[in-house]
Amino acid sequence: MKIIELDIPGAYHVIPERHTDSRGSFFEWYxxxxxxDALGHPFELAQANISVSAKDVVRGVHFADTPPGQAKYVSCFAGAVMDVVVDVRVGSPTFGQWSTVRLDDEDRCAVYLSEGLGHAFCALTENATVMYLCSQTYAPRQEHTINPLDPKLAIGWPTPHPILSERDAAAQSLSEAAAAGVLPDFLPPPTIDLRDLDGRR
Structure with a gap:
């Protein structure tokens, strides 16, 4: 397994090593x-979610208040999506920038997003099935949305007709969210001595 940091600090591309033969394949997903080791701190699992989307559905850009925020480990188990990490952290050197990774049921890659980062994706196939491992349980009052079609963000969605939820379509722009004071601040990630993980290593 390779874990490579993307252009946005705190976002990682996880590339598994797949073993394939006539029977099928096997790989370590997580x-x-x-x-x-890559993060410098453990990822604590609190909740797992699954979403199934029709082709051209765009979900996001979603983020949560920090603290505590909600880190995510995202994979596509059926079909394919263009996964998007958006830096909405005030004070970040990459504030307002975004990075994409194709997630699908062939390469079986994943994306990890640290707390405070925005997340979105576009379904490239019918019934695109995405699974999220989350560091915190869902807290509606701490959840926020940035309009994925915000022209200032200018995300290169791979469809001329994105299908949005009412909530995402009505969401504020990144500039409006900044003016409203709802964006998280950029904070260096916490680090611990990984030898102190109580025998989990």
Whole structure:
């Protein structure tokens, strides 16, 4: 498994090593120890979600208040999506920038997003099935949305006719969210001595 930091600090592309033969394939989808090594701290799992989307559906850009925020480990288990990480953290050197990774049921890659980062994706196929591992349980009052079609963000969505929820379509722009004071601040990630993980290594 390779874990590579994207252009946005705190976002990682996780590339599994797949073993394939005539029977099918096997791969490690998630490794606590390797991810902890890459992050410098453990990823605590609190909730797992699944979404199924029709082709051209765009979900996001979603983020949560920090603290505590909500880190995510995202994979596509059926079909394909263009996954998007958006830096909405005030004071970040990459504020307002975004990065994309194709997630699909062939390469079986994943994306990790640290707390405070915005997340979105576009379904490239019918019934695109995305699974999220989350560091915190869902807290509606702490959740926020940036309009994924915000022209200032100018995300290069791979469809001329994105299908949005009413909530996402009515969401404020990044500039409006900044003016309203709802964006998280950029904070260096916490680090711990990974030898102190109580025998989990």
């Amino acid at each position: 490794r606590f120890d390797l991810l902890s």
